[in-house]
Amino acid sequence: MLFICYPRCSTCQKAKKWLDGHDMKYTERHIAENNPSYDELREWYRKSGLPLKKFFNTSGLLYRGMKLKDKLSTMSEDAQLKLLATDGMLVKRPLVVKGDTVLVGFKEAEWTEKLN
Numbered sequence: 001m002l003f004i005c006y007p008r009c010s011t012c013q014k015a016k017k018w019l020d021g022h023d024m025k026y027t028e029r030h031i032a033e034n035n036p037s038y039d040e041l042r043e044w045y046r047k048s049g050l051p052l053k054k055f056f057n058t059s060g061l062l063y064r065g066m067k068l069k070d071k072l073s074t075m076s077e078d079a080q081l082k083l084l085a086t087d088g089m090l091v092k093r094p095l096v097v098k099g100d101t102v103l104v105g106f107k108e109a110e111w112t113e114k115l116n
Helices: 010-021 038-048 060-063 068-074 077-084 108-115
Strands: 001-003 027-030 096-100 103-104
Touching: 001 010, 010 108, 038 077, 038 096, 038 103, 060 068, 096 108, 103 108
Parallel strands: 001 027
Antiparallel strands: 001 096, 096 103
């Protein structure tokens, strides 16, 4: 299982504590130091079944600074994936990838259902 996080993010800290508390084995990846690639994001997006907008960190400073709220609806899926691949701070976190399961953000009930 791959656990992609930003260590200073409180939600990521809660998620990591949850994983550790459930004796989950994972590889931790710092999203700002090792940003997901276009190919990874495309694959995870397809596996997740989620709308692509869910992969954006909509509360982040970079997202707001780039005024992406107004721009995403006019961008192609491909352009959005390429944009996400430019900076890890644009990507919603934590992100967990385990086989065909991709979870974006930390919702304890969802993680309990899908990871146990």
